[in-house]
Structures are given as structure tokens and as C-alpha cells.
Amino acid sequence: MNTVRQVHRAEPVTVRFAFTPAAAYVRAARLVAADVASHAGVATGLLDEVRQAVGEACTRAVLRHRDRDLDDLVRVEFSIGDRFVAKITDNAHDLRASSQGSANGVGLGGDARANDHDALEEDTLSEEITLIVLGGLVEDLVVAGPDAERGTTVTMSWPLPPAGPGADH
Template identity: 85%
Template sequence: MTVRFAFTPAAAYVRAARLVAADVAAHAGVATGLLDEVRQAVGEACTRAVLRHRDRGLEDLVRVEFSIGDRFIAKITDNAQDLRARSSGRIGAGVGGGDARANDHDAIEEDTLSEEITLIVLGGLVEDLVVTGPDGNGGTTVSMSWPLPGSGSATDH
């Protein structure tokens, strides 16, 4: 079974994504002790996607997919191009406005640090975390999974 939806990149909708994640995970049979982890991890990943869209001025929808098989899998996908890739030509171009280039570099470093911190938090929450991308559209996908009863890999932490 797969549940897919998308939402406007606004913080107000992250809570709804968290609630849907917890509900679908509970129906899938994720252990009760892991439901808060699912809710928090999906919230962090969705917040990351919303911020990536906001920082790049994108109105594209954030995509969410929950699938149930051997494990409960949550995927959150943004369309935000990597800032380093988008700005690399501008930073190293040597075109006038040295202060602007320095400010761009500082903003990129701050954004990268913020994303790294979010991924560290996610790594602490979720045993099975994979971040892929940027893809053909320039976005990234955060994939997380949790064991289901009878999957043979049910480790509760």
C-alpha cells in the first residue's frame, strides 16, 4: 500500500504531514513505541524541505510518500536545487561586487550547516536514513524506514 500527497511549502502544513505519518504508521503496524519517532522524523524532514523551498523562492509542492511492505517507508522530496550548484558560477565568476560574492558564500555556508544539522538530528532519530539527490529536477529525497511486525528486522530502540 502506498499513500502519496503533496503540500504547499509552508510550515503550517508540516503538522498535517506529521499527523498523517503517525496515522499511516500506526495502521501499518509500526510499534507504538516508535510512533513518536516517526512523527518527529517526518516533521524534521518536511521542515527541511519547506526551508529548502523557501530559501530558493520555490512555490513547488513538497512531495510525501508512505509505503508499507516489509517496512514502513517515508519519503519526503523537495524540488530545491543545491545552493552550491546553483551559485557556484556566481561565487567564482570574479565579476564585480566582491561583497555580494562574500555574502552569497556566507549564506550558502549557513544554509549548508543548517541542512547538515537537520540531517544529524534525523540520523539520531532514524536507524535507516538515506538522502538522495539532487535528482534531475535538482531536488533531494529523504527516505526513512521502520520495522513492521514479522519483517524479521524488528528492533525497538
């Protein structure tokens, strides 16, 4: 029996989960992303892109948490509406904003270390490289944050086939 699955998107569907900032969970997030994207109807040729982009964004979030000694969960959200949207959110606030205060003797008891600046530059460069890679992978990429109080949300989206009674995937 040959069945045809039809895509009906009356209301957006959202899948959310969070994970401990560890490399093993990044692999799981990549697999979930590819599976949800496939079920949403993302073109087969884009599934590797989805998998890699979600992996890069999750790795970035894990590293931001690790660099700031945060045990907070990394949050992942996949939405299926007119497009397949992946959002990866970390809780790592902007070190540059907080280091401005510590460079002025505020925040860390006035103990500003010379190596902190080098480590901060290295972290910033690593994040910028990751964002360049993501920009090359994903046409629709938005990075919101960070600021002194909140982390970043990396939002990426991919096209879905037209919905309707005749649309199949």
C-alpha cells in the first residue's frame, strides 16, 4: 500500500528541549534537529545543513557556558510554520560588558588580570569564527544578544514546501 503524507500547517508546531552544556548532548541535538526538520518537510538536500548548523550553534552555546563556568541548560527550540526555525539560546552574558566594570576596579574586587584580556579576545575570535561558519551555512541567520544580563539566541530558518491539501512530502 502506497501512502502519501500530507503537510497541513494549520498552527505552528514547536519542539523544545534543554540540555546540560556538554559535547555529548550537542550530538543528540544535531540528530533531533535533522529528524524534526525531515518530518517538517525540509528538502533532503538541506538536512545536512540543518544538522551542521544546529551543531555549530549548540557547540557555541556550550563553549560560552563553559568559558563562564555556567551549569545552566542550553535551550533548543524547533518551530514548524511557514519555515523550519531552529533557536539555540545560551545564558552566558557578554563578558565584554562585565569586564569593562572589572577593568575599572569594579566587580572582581579590583583584581584585573592581564591574561583575562587575552582570553577574552580569544573567546571573542572563536565566537566570531563560529558565526562566520553559520553565516556560510544558513541564509536566514539572526543572532540576538548578548548583553550584560542575558546570553544569546541564534535563530536560523530553512524553507518548507508549500502547505495545503495537495502538498506532500
